[in-house]
Amino acid sequence: MIIGTAGHIDHGKTALVRALTGVETDRLKEEKARGITIELGYAYQAIDPAVPDGPRLGFVDMPGHERFIQTMLAGASGIRFAMLIVAADDGVMPQTIEHLHILQLLGMRQGAIVITKIDLVDRARIEQLQGELETLLAPTFLYAAPVFFVSSISGDGVPQLKAHLLAAASQWHRQNDQPAPLQEHQQDARQDPLQGRHASLFRLAVDRCFSIDGRGTIVTGTVHAGALQVGETVTLLPSSRGGRMLSARVRSMHALDQAVPRCSSGQRVSLNLVGLERSEIARGDWVVAETISHVSERIAIDLALLPGSRVLKHWSEVQVHVGTAHATAHVALLEGDQVAPGGSMLAELALEVPLHVCHGDRIVLRDASGTIGGGSVLDAFVPLRGKRALHRLALLGAQREHLLAQTLKTILELEPRGINLAPFAANRNLDAAVTLTLLAQLDTCNFKTREGHYACASAHWHTMQQLIVQNLEKFHASEPDNAGVERERLRRQSLPTLSAEVFAQLIASLIDEGRVLMLHNVFVALPAHSVLFSESEQALWERIVPLLSEQPFQPPRVRPLALTLGLEEEQMRKLLSKSARLGQTYRVAHDHYFLSDSVSALATHITAIAEVNGNATVALLRDRIGTGRKLAVEILEFFDRMGFCRRIHDRHLIRPSCIWLQSA
Incomplete structure (x- = not known):
């Protein structure tokens, strides 16, 4: 367990840590010369002295001077237990109050009050100070915390305080050394947001970096979530270098000053990293699991102002502190133009620079006057538009819920077209196994796509199915001579915001249920609808097919076909047009019809060309299928129109959601 010292300058924080552990945490020459803490200091000891290799207790000694509040915030972001230290002679001072506010904003839930320097005052002064503290602490997490009276010089009260801290640490380790089930994510809002995250992906906020001859780069910090083993690869997410990842x-x-093969959430650790230079890392960076990659320039938060702060107006400039990082930002209020104190x-x-955050991360906001408030991260993946729309506000409201299954259920209810689960999982720092376990608890239709795992509430899925059936009914009524509607056209008419890949799955589900038919893997129709050649048309069609098949990639056009079979051009044109409506052919160019099988074969050739060259060109297709340049141009333009390719200058790129690729 990590314990942090908080309080005003010269209230005896460093001396108290020394009295508790025997360790001098002020290591800088300037600190010793001036007698104040400037940088974070650390001390460790075994919870049970008889078991030196057992669970350990760590102390983070934080500076109390207002000038070093940024350093204090970096240290406070990773502690689990706070000692609010107040000198008996000085009493409550400005940094006592600000440090208390910061601990409250960071979601601290466990701590103790330590009144130091009791050897310098009489009993009446101590009783007076107790009364002041009761009033100050009443609305905070320390309202019922134990109070200890100590003198770091004489040692009075130190054994009692130490016994309490060791007991609290023992209890914490018993609770957190167990394997974390899914419920670890389903924490109540009153619980410590950092506790119980062993099954999440690894995240460590860097508060210190240095190098050691012969060992290389060392980073230190507190593990905010997940676990890590020696030998694993990690990603560095810089807080101030444009989101560049290493x-x-x-x-x-x-971990806690002992060599270990593995570390986990709640531990203070140092990592010896191979592949990074000391100059590439700074306080404020994050060392995270290899699969984590996101940084954010805009983040949505649940904002709360301190009662004594100023009115906060829309687009006010603030200093944002999260983890060990800080950045300048503007506050965009979503439900009004200003927020009153409290x-x-x-x-x-x-944000002026991108930061790495996840749902539940605690944020502290400051301005020139001091700490004004804070909040909890709701969403690290903010949309570009519709920020104040009722739908968006409802989604953010759902993110206030800490029960994961309920949150996902509500989001899916609010999203009638379903969602890609990748941003949700990344925002909540969930691994794939936890995400799939969540889905198993809900009534959804879900499957893998090229963009991630898609999920949709079953009720919305059935609604989309019904919409497709209704649109097919309208289409058949308005165009009875057409065998069906092209799948892409049906998507644009019915569900234009749905990806082609998800729409294909939707059609497949209707086919499995026997509610629609797929003709030649392109046209969609209702089972009851049919369009057929007449007897005479069928006889003529059977004469045409061999002519179209003879040279499948350069079949004769309408006029040569008509001359060969002794027909009028218009009669041939109408028959071929009907064959296209029936899905037997495609009209690749004016008066130029290709059999459906030939078009599928052409798609295979174009795909093969693109796999080798990265794209298809007229020359490459011409040489592969042995046609002239003009016909190769017409063929590629046809596939561009059909959405199979996307043209960029003279190159044609394959679209991953194309219909022929899905059928291959």
């Missing part, structure tokens, strides 16, 4: 291998690690509102932070 990777490294973990050569070795220490008020709350959904908001977005427009």
Whole structure:
């Protein structure tokens, strides 16, 4: 368990840690010369002295001077237990109050009050200070916390405080050393948002970086979530270098000053990284699991102002502190134009530099006057438009829920076209196994796509199915001579915002249920609808097919066909047009019809060309199928129109959601 010291400058925080552990945490020459803490200091000891290799207790000694509040925030972001330290002679001071506010905003839930320097005052002064603290702490997480009276010089009260801390640490380790089930994510909003995250992906906020001769680069910080083993590869997400990502291998690690093969959430660790230079890492960066890659320039938060702060107006500039990072940002209020002191509102932070955050990360906001408020991250994947729309606000409201299954259920209810689960999982820092376990608890239609795992509430899926059937009924009524409607045309008419890949799955589900038919893998029709050649047309068609098949990639056009069979051009044109409506042919160019099988074969050739060259060109297709340049141009333009290819200058790129690829 990591314990942090909070309080005003010169209230005895460093001396208290030294009295508890025997460790001097002020390591800088300037700190020793000035007698104040400037950088974060650390001390560790075994919970049970008889078991030195057992669970350990860690202390983070944080500076109390207002000038070093940024350093204090970096240290406070990873602690689990706070000691609010107040000197008996000085009493409550400005940084006592600000540090208390910061701990409250960071979601701290466990701590103790330590009144130091009791050897310098009489009993009456201590009783007076107790009364002041009761009033100050009443609305905070420390309202019922135990109070200890100590003198770090004489040692009075230190054994009692130490016994309490060791007991709290033992209880914490018993609760957190167990394997974390899915319920670890389903925490109540009153619980510590950092606790119980062993099954999440690994995230460590870097608060210190240095190099050691012969060992290389070392980073230190507190593990906010997940677990990591020696030998694994991690990603570095810089907080201030444009979101550029670097990777490294973990050569070795220490947790609470002991060499270990593995670390997990809640531990303070140092990682020896191979593949990164000291100059590439800074406080504020994150060392995360290899699969994590997102950084955000805008983040949605549940904003809350402190009661004593100023009115916060839309687009006010603030300093944002999250993890060990900080950045300047503007606050975009989503439910009004200003927030009163003590008020709350959904908001977005427009950051000047991208930061890595996940749902539930605690944020502290400051301005020139000090700490004004904070909040909890709701969404790290903010849309570009519709930020104040009722639908968007409802989605953010759903993200306030800490029960994962309920959150996902509500989001799916709000999204009638379903969602790609990748942003949801990344925002919640979930691995694939947890995401699939969540889906198993809900009534959904879900499957893998090229963009990620798609999920849709079953009720919405059935609604989309019914919409397709209704549109097919209208189509057959208006165009009875057409055998069916092209799948892409049906998608644009029915569900234009749905991807072609998901729409194909939707059609496949209707086919499985016997509610629609797929003709030649292109046309969709209702089973009861049929369009056929007449007896005379069928006889003529059987004479045409061999002529179209003889040279499948350059079949004769309408006029030569008509002359060969002794027919009028218009009669031939009408018959071929009907064959296209029946799905037997495609009209590739004016008066030029190809058999459906020939078009599928052409799609295979174009795909093969693109696999080798990255794209298809007129020259490459011409040489592969042995046609002239003009016909190769017409063929590629046809596939562009059909959505199979996308033309960029003289290159034709294959679209991954194309219908022929899906049928291959």
